[in-house]
Amino acid sequence: MARDDYEVVIGLEVHAELSTKTKIFCSCSTEFGGAPNTHCCPVCMGMPGALPVLNEKVVEYGVKAGLATNCEISRNSKSDRKNYFYPDTPKAYQISQYDKPLCENGFVEIEDDEGNPKTIRLLRIHIEDDAGKLNHDEFGGGSLVDLNRAGVPLIESVSMPDMRSAGEAERYLRKLKSIFEYIEVSDCKMQEGSLRADVNVSVRKKGATEFGTRTEMKNMSSFRSIVRAIEYESNRQIDLIEEGGVVEQESLRWDDVSGRTFPMRSKEDAEDYRYFPDPDLVAIRLSDEYIENIKKNLPELPESRKQRYMSELGLSEKDARLITASKYLSDLFEGTKNVCGNAKLSANWILSDISRILNEKEMEPDQIPFTAEQLGKMIVLIEKGTISSAIGKKVLTELFENPNDPEEIVKANGWIQISDESAIKEVVMQVLEANPQSIADFKAGKDKALGFLVGQAMKATKGKANPQMLNKMFIEELNK
Amino acid sequence: MQVSREQLLHIANLSRLNLKEEEIDNYLENLQEILTFAEKVNSAPVDGLGETIGANNKYNAFRKDEVVAFDDIEALLQNAPSEEFGMFKIPKVIQ
């Protein structure tokens, strides 16, 4: 049988660090970075006798996330201990939620591989504490435990196994990321590890009703790795079955370098987390009023922004959808538009050149180094004719490299557009003189020749000539 | 419930405890005796009763999201059996 005869089934457990000021169970800062073990206290270090007290914002953010993903919010939930020994887990248990999570039975909408709408169901969202970090000791050959991250609040969103391709999994994760960004519960910076996913993959023959045995790839933190890992792992499972083997339920580690998965632990240490209610914490009871209040104050979600961009700003459905896919892009768009007053141009710059550069640099929108004000000002410079669009592209490249006021950039590089008629005329005459063939071509009806001539003139002025003036003047001269 | 030697060793492993050969029989006997006693809990007429979680009915004990840095960071490391660069040193962990 061929791989095409199989269906891949994917479920995601997505961990998002909440952007609260303090940790989930103590008053230590959640700030990223900082010298090792300095954002710590007896509670998050698991000192004897220390006790957890739940951060009210964590509950609020959890409820926000649940409401934004169409979940039912539990009126009564509790915290449970998940017991396991690992050096990054100072209490030897994680405080999570087992049978009474904060949010249940939600869904988000994505597109399938054919572009049709598809619903991915969320089983639950619960709150829990993050683990610390193990650093490799370059000198002594050991590992070093840093607990700054221990106790940073997480929400874990568990999807149903509703995805059927790596593409769907990616779109689901992007959607979830975007929602969390919009409602401002997490900055979702994957490169800083504040958004990570455990990816569950199984395969089954097309048409089968039972699920196959799944494997779980832990702690994935880039879209590219997730797509590659799903493709690798589903193929590995299919090949295994085809060879008469049996997929074993296990946790795997994806290795980006070799492009393979490896089992994480031996049989001997089979997991048994011995969940039980944490006796140090009390029940969480939420009133309808509390939940209603959060619902009322939920920030505008992507779908609503998209509608507004279409109806009020005249963007196409496609452009509106692409921009609102990321809160960072959408915020950049709104900021830029407010500065330059031109929604269409703002959208064009973001969706063409900026998106292309992000792609080339393998960057996420949240890593864009310049501000909406800077981009807006650049567009103003183009509209005023101070610089050409071609120079605009150069300014944009510069904004990515050394973000600064575009006017400064233009000045510093001597990129101010040549709009002086006599100067333009001089260039036009020089180019015409050097390209008699193009003149002939133009006269023979080949319109392309005009473009070539303009290009040559731009080249000669290092892109500084006003393109409209060039165009106009070439036509005038050619028609003489 | 009868506890097997194998079960005891599994539980000890979960608890990160080594049991010496000479301890095993003793622990097995104690565990069996205590569990048999613990099964008295099954004689309690509990049908339909909820579970008591915690000894009081308190709920919603929350804390404000305000940073208070711990006042003696150094004291947090002073008990470390092995420390380097302000971190707890352990044998190399292969992740």
Next chain:
Amino acid sequence: MNITELTVHELQEKIASKELTVSEIVKAYSDRIDEKEKDINAFVTILTDDAIAKAKKIDEKINNGQAISGFEGIPIGIKDNMCTKGIKTTCSSKMLENFVAPYDATVIENLNKEGLISLGKLNMDEFAMGSSTENSAIKKTRNPWNLNTVPGGSSGGSAAAVAANMVPWALGSDTGGSIRQPASLCGVVGLKPTYGLVSRYGLVAYASSLDQIGPITKDVYDNAMLLNLITGHDPKDSTSMDLPKPDYTKALKNDVKGLKIAVPKEFFAEGLNPEVKAKLEEAMDKYRSLGAIVEEVSLDISEYSLATYYIISCAEASSNLGRFDGIRYGYRSENGETLRDIYFNSRSEGFGPEVKRRIILGTYVLSSGYYDAYYKKAQQARTLITNEFDKVFKDYDVILAPTSPTVAFEFNSKSSPLEMYLADIYTVPVNVAGLPGISIPCGVDKSGMPVGMQLIGNKFQEETILNAAYTYEQATNFRANFKPEFKK
């Protein structure tokens, strides 16, 4: 005047009237500890040098005419499972033999604020697991009434030190009887407050849903005073209750007329030593003569209470004690190379046999396939036990029961762990239901060993049981009639 025989309220009077200086008091205790520690072995850490220095400063304040608060300069002993910044907190375990806590427990902060002076940290069963203090990895504490017998446990060091006049009063902790049972065996007063009344922040956890810190004192008045010092809502402990804070000494009315006392017949059945039973029956008569109404009731919970207690406490302990892994603090084994070795060897070498036994039992009852049969059942039984107590408290104010089935027993006299667990049969139901209970002496047996009586109240009814205890104490005056003899 024998300073160390005075109660704290007597000491306060002597300080106020300038009959005694704080230095004289602290010196007296320092001498007493020097004299008796070799027999009693109550202390893990002795802080008398530090205490003498502090006493001097307070006396200077007094001499300068500065006002001091009511408890400034009053010495105290602390069970060694409460975190004290800069001072070792060992839990009487090899695991924490050299552990210096980076912070003070909330109760310690409270005492420091009032200006009390710590004489030292007191011995206990390792991690508070035991009923004889024989499980201490540091030393074996002896009972001042008979040095061949145990002081009870787990707060054996605290109770023995109070009984031997080595400290005027002490803090203990009680998970299944660990304050009341040693108080009973040592002839002193010990109270376990309602769960949630005293902050657990900084108390090294044995079983989080059962642990409470409480006072061990020479008399009931001192007990009420020390309770005043440690109660109150603590935002650092989620289970701490936010309630109005009464002055417990105000509840000591020396009057029990009309007080309804329930005597559950199941607590007086097989297993209770006849001499202990006889003393309790005398106490019932005394209450009747004082105008209380004493009636027999049925409270058939003791057997499955004990089962429930051991399931829940061990389950919680197995999780609470996971953090002792030799990585951030505590004992790290020298044996082995790998991370796995550090975990297994540090824990196996650092914990004593009883602690390991309870971790194993707790891990077992929580493990996959057994949770429902044990842990879930126990949680349900807990509801049942609470309901059964509620029924009694509908009609009665206080439940009178034995504290311990026997007087103090000899070292190594219990043949199995289970037999030792049975020593807690009358005290654990109180923890399981989260109620307050006090043990006060009610006489001695033929061999001259003290017998304890337990008074159990409804939730947050400490005032009721303290008054009942006080009234009985005033009528019988145990301390005037009996003293520990340090029999060898």
